[in-house]
Amino acid sequence: MSDDVHRGLEGVLVAESELSYIDGDAGKLGYRGYSIEDLAREASYEEVVYLLWHGELPTAEELESFCTWTAATRALDDELLGEVEKLAAADEVPMAALRTVVSSLSAYDGDADHADVTDLDANLRKACRITAKIPTALAAFERFRNGEEAVAPREDLSHAANFLYMLNGEVPDEVLAETFDMALVLHADHGLNASTFSAMVTASTLSDLHSAVTSAIGTLSGSLHGGANANVMRMLKEVDESDTDPRTWVEEALAEGRRVPGFGHRVYNVKDPRAKILGAKSKELAETAGDSRWYDYSTTIEEYIAAEKGLAPNVDFYSASTYYQMGIPIDAYTPIFAMSRVAGWIAHVLEQYEDNRLIRPRARYVGDTDLPFPPLEER
Structure with missing residues (x-):
């Protein structure tokens, strides 16, 4: 095989990004210039999401507004919640259920049919809804498949604490909430991993945000990535x-x-x-x-x-x-990965839209050529 063919695109630079910095030799990771150690210790998941999407850490007023708006969008429409219950009753795999739900979210999003898929304001509204509703769907799915009723989200809890509340039916203690919040921060972004690149490829066709996130979830579900x-x-x-x-x-x-x-x-x-x-x-x-x-x-x-x-x-x-x-079911680990990484997927999609070019690599053909075409009766 020729040296200029890079299997798996390993080591190939395909984009420039301001989102996450990785030094694999030194073991360093940062989001928009801030070290992962500082973010994990000092920032909430909501602050990290804002940082990734807006390019800077929020002020106290900006953070309050962001959290209030996002928390208000956590609930699922009754019809969609019914679909989640049907997926659980059908014994669907959690990641497949999540993929279906995220795709369906576009049917209940007032900005989904926006004519310009690159419109930043519309995409930020869609981004908040997608990010806020994924935990609700995951927690409801888990409860439904255990024969329990879904727990409605609360707007007065953090993103992390609210998920644990909806999952277990009780408000988590401070240690559990902080630990889970930290885990979400640590998984929020990580360069051009396979699922992020999948989302970017989808977005590069000028497809919509819901489609891009759905692509990423499908990619993350593979055993070589999220499992x-x-x-x-x-x-x-x-x-x-x-x-x-x-x-x-x-x-x-x-x-x-x-x-x-x-x-x-x-x-x-x-x-x-x-x-x-x-x-x-x-x-x-x-x-x-x-x-x-x-x-x-x-x-x-x-x-x-x-x-x-x-x-x-x-x-x-x-x-x-x-x-x-923390009492989280093992087969819910990858969906929780998606629940966090959706922040990074969306950030990269927004970055892709800013300076879009269709991602369309090529492959070198190595098969036969100029074969004579045999009639059907001679095959």
Whole structure:
């Protein structure tokens, strides 16, 4: 294969962006110039969304207005809520259900038929509605499939706390709300990952925002992209149910040719900075709950893989035990990834619309040529 063909577009620059900065060698990540460490420690998810969409952190007045407007749009129309219930009754996969719901949201959005799909004000209104309604749909889906009634959203809770409230039917304590908010911040954007690029490709055709986000959700649902944290938790549960310690379990798994999920990254050559932050949060949750086994399993596996394979964990590795300790179902991990990353998808789509050019790469043909066409009776 020629050297100028880049499988998976690895290392190929296709755009310039002001959104997220990644230094894979130094293990650094920032959104619009602010380090992920500062944002995770100091900013709410709502502040990060505003930053990504508007280019600067909001003032107190701007943040209050943004949160108030967005919170007021959280509820789903009754017809759409009924569709969510039907998807749950049909035992649909959560990510597939989310993809369907987001596509359907356009039918209930007054700006969906706006003639100019690049109109910034209309897109920001659509962006707020999509971002606000995804948690409502996810929580309702989870409750419906467990035979429970959906819990209506509250406008007086934060984005993170409201989701946990709708999911569990009770207002979360401060530690859980802050931890979940931090997880959303850490997943909000990450360069031109596969789902973000998918959204940009869709938007580059001058398709609408709902279509772009739907494309991204479909891409995220693939096991090579958004499903790693769920696989990590399934692995930790398998370790817990085995008769061996984590180190021995990993040794045997590798000897069998199995892949240990949550390690390695296309971009980072060192430990993912988001994994460092979530690892500390996982430890904090474990200490609060008085049950450190999931964190202990994780650190033992991390140390072994680092020593034997020279690989460091990515964000998925510690988000697994963090979510599990918060009582979130394993197959809801990837939808929650989407619930956060929608902020970054939309930011990149808005950036694409600003200076649009149709994304249309080429492939080199390597098949047969000039074949004689055989009549049907001779084939």
